[in-house]
Amino acid sequence: MVKIAVENLYFRYPEAAGFALRNVSFRIEEGESVAILGENGAGKTTLAKNLNGLLKPTEGSVKIDGVDTRSLSVAKIARKIGFVNHNPEHQFFAEKVEDEIRFGLRNFGFPEETIDKIIQEVLSVFGLEEYRGKNPFQLSGGEKKRLAIASIMAWRPEALIVDEPTIGMDYAQKMNIRRVLRRIVSEGRCVIVITHDVDFAATICERAIILSRGEVIGDGRLRELLSDDELVEKASLRKPFIIELEEETGLTGLEEDFDILSSILMEVFQKCRS
Amino acid sequence: MSFLRAFKYRRKDTVVHRLDPRSKFLLSVVLMMVSIMFADIRVLLVLISGQLILLFLAKSLGEWFSSLRGLVFFFAVIFITQLLFGGTFYTGIVLSLRLVALSSSMSWFFLSSTPEDIGRAMSVAGLPIELTFSFTMAIRFIPVIYDEFQSIYDTQRSRGLELEKGGFRDRIRNLMPILIPLLVGTIRRTYEIADAMEVRAFGASPKRTTYKPLKLKSGDYIVCIASAILVVSALALKMVYGVE
Numbered sequence: 088m089v090k091i092a093v094e095n096l097y098f099r100y101p102e103a104a105g106f107a108l109r110n111v112s113f114r115i116e117e118g119e120s121v122a123i124l125g126e127n128g129a130g131k132t133t134l135a136k137n138l139n140g141l142l143k144p145t146e147g148s149v150k151i152d153g154v155d156t157r158s159l160s161v162a163k164i165a166r167k168i169g170f171v172n173h174n175p176e177h178q179f180f181a182e183k184v185e186d187e188i189r190f191g192l193r194n195f196g197f198p199e200e201t202i203d204k205i206i207q208e209v210l211s212v213f214g215l216e217e218y219r220g221k222n223p224f225q226l227s228g229g230e231k232k233r234l235a236i237a238s239i240m241a242w243r244p245e246a247l248i249v250d251e252p253t254i255g256m257d258y259a260q261k262m263n264i265r266r267v268l269r270r271i272v273s274e275g276r277c278v279i280v281i282t283h284d285v286d287f288a289a290t291i292c293e294r295a296i297i298l299s300r301g302e303v304i305g306d307g308r309l310r311e312l313l314s315d316d317e318l319v320e321k322a323s324l325r326k327p328f329i330i331e332l333e334e335e336t337g338l339t340g341l342e343e344d345f346d347i348l349s350s351i352l353m354e355v356f357q358k359c360r361s
Numbered sequence: 362m363s364f365l366r367a368f369k370y371r372r373k374d375t376v377v378h379r380l381d382p383r384s385k386f387l388l389s390v391v392l393m394m395v396s397i398m399f400a401d402i403r404v405l406l407v408l409i410s411g412q413l414i415l416l417f418l419a420k421s422l423g424e425w426f427s428s429l430r431g432l433v434f435f436f437a438v439i440f441i442t443q444l445l446f447g448g449t450f451y452t453g454i455v456l457s458l459r460l461v462a463l464s465s466s467m468s469w470f471f472l473s474s475t476p477e478d479i480g481r482a483m484s485v486a487g488l489p490i491e492l493t494f495s496f497t498m499a500i501r502f503i504p505v506i507y508d509e510f511q512s513i514y515d516t517q518r519s520r521g522l523e524l525e526k527g528g529f530r531d532r533i534r535n536l537m538p539i540l541i542p543l544l545v546g547t548i549r550r551t552y553e554i555a556d557a558m559e560v561r562a563f564g565a566s567p568k569r570t571t572y573k574p575l576k577l578k579s580g581d582y583i584v585c586i587a588s589a590i591l592v593v594s595a596l597a598l599k600m601v602y603g604v605e
């Protein structure tokens with residue numbers, strides 16, 4: 088399984104005045120689930136693109152399993168580290184949902200016989216079976232996002248980076264995406280979630296890396312970092328509901344039962360109202 | 362692409378930027394005409410020096426120089442075709458200088474005028490608002506579409522697309538995953554903009570007022586007079602002194 092090592096990474100866009108990333112260093116071990124948090128323009132997307140070789144460091148290095156990304160093609164890295172753009176519409180071009188999944192598999196040279204089997208499996212895991220023959224552009228926002236993730240998970244990369252998975256999504260769709268991501272984590276794959284949604288991150292990720300103005304201002308266990316009021320404020324974030332709840336009630340391990348918990352709360356709320 | 366950099370508006374506060382777009386446009390057209398009229402190296406060099414002064418006043422020499430690097434390809438084409446089809450080294454130089462003069466005639470104008478300014482100058486000149494509006498929109502959306510292209514290209518590359526791979530037909534086919542999302546996005550945006558314009562009553566009244574009316578200032582008169590002098594002296598050089 089994949090290991091990512093970032094060392095003193097500086098990155099500047101061509102023509103930009105300043106650095107978008109400054110002196111970023113961290114390691115991500117196999118099977119870790121990491122949230123990358125930070126305010127708008129903090130450099131999260133830029134960092135993600137450096138991790139999968141779309142951007143190469145201006146200074147410093149990013150190494151995938153010990154190999155510098157400068158010496159690897161994007162396709163080579165993508166085979167190991169999947170990247171899901173925040174806008175799924177930037178990737179759809181096929182007429183049918185199934186062909187959208189087929190694209191990556193063909194690019195990576197999977198044999199035709201196995202491709203159909205994989206598509207079938209992926210569609211069912213991601214709850215997209217009924218849309219198999221539909222046009223991707225006609226799906227709802229949440230379905231589009233799931234298809235975008237599915238079309239990348241199809242070739243089973245060892246790590247997955249998802250940019251803003253919950254943007255513009257209703258609660259049910261969010262829970263669907265969350266289920267999908269948690270499943271990937273439970274398979275022992277590494278998941279890196281870029282988000283502003285701390286509640287979402289808190290129920291998926293063990294670890295958080297907090298960026299602010301291109302610098303890492305926090306790296307460690309997500310619950311510890313997000314309990315630090317000063318840090319949370321500096322990164323324009325908010326304490327996740329689940330942590331607040333645990334602090335209030337003195338209970339622990341609530342995120343394991345988040346689904347049950349939220350349905351209980353819902354019931355209580357409805358009882359109170361009636 | 363770097364060649365285009367010499368035509369992209371940069372916000373700066375200089376004498377040239379503050380000029381009225383109409384007088385700038387006049388001078389720009391005159392400079393273009395003069396660059397085409399002469400095949401004499403001395404005239405072209407004087408012309409280019411004049412343009413360099415304009416670019417210096419617009420604090421844009423840097424952009425101009427970086428665009429020269431983009432022109433190198435065209436210089437090579439000029440020299441090769443000249444040498445292949447009976448021209449001489451001398452005509453190669455003349456044509457290259459003319460290309461520099463022509464592109465600088467336009468570059469200082471575009472570098473120092475906002476798309477809105479250009480559009481306003483066009484509508485003051487009597488062009489219909491539909492035309493000028495489309496023109497300014499097109500210019501303004503180039504960077505937006507370029508960003509979108511970049512994002513789509515990155516996304517497809519992360520799905521294993523390799524543009525450099527395969528023969529000619531494969532390469533054409535490989536463009537589809539980039540062109541289709543780009544087109545879909547652009548068409549969709551067109552509808553959205555049309556709706557947004559309609560809800561703000563675009564075209565509802567035949568008579569439009571301008572928010573910032575254009576006004577000629579003393580600098581503009583100088584530019585106009587300079588343009589006139591330039592035309593007269595160019596004609597004199599050509600007709601009276603017979604300069605090529």
Ligand SMILES: Nc1ncnc2c1ncn2[C@@H]1O[C@H](COP(=O)(O)OP(=O)(O)OP(=O)(O)O)[C@@H](O)[C@H]1O
Pocket residue numbers: 100103107125126127128129130131132133134
């Ligand atoms: N293509 C680009 N060219 C130049 N500068 C860029 C480019 N893309 C991003 N930037 C700049 O780099 C910085 C970091 O941007 P980035 O998109 O990585 O932020 P982000 O943390 O993902 O923000 P958001 O939460 O809004 O998505 C910003 O200041 C942005 O303006």
Ligand SMILES: [Mg+2]
Pocket residue numbers: 131132133250
């Ligand atoms: Mg981003």
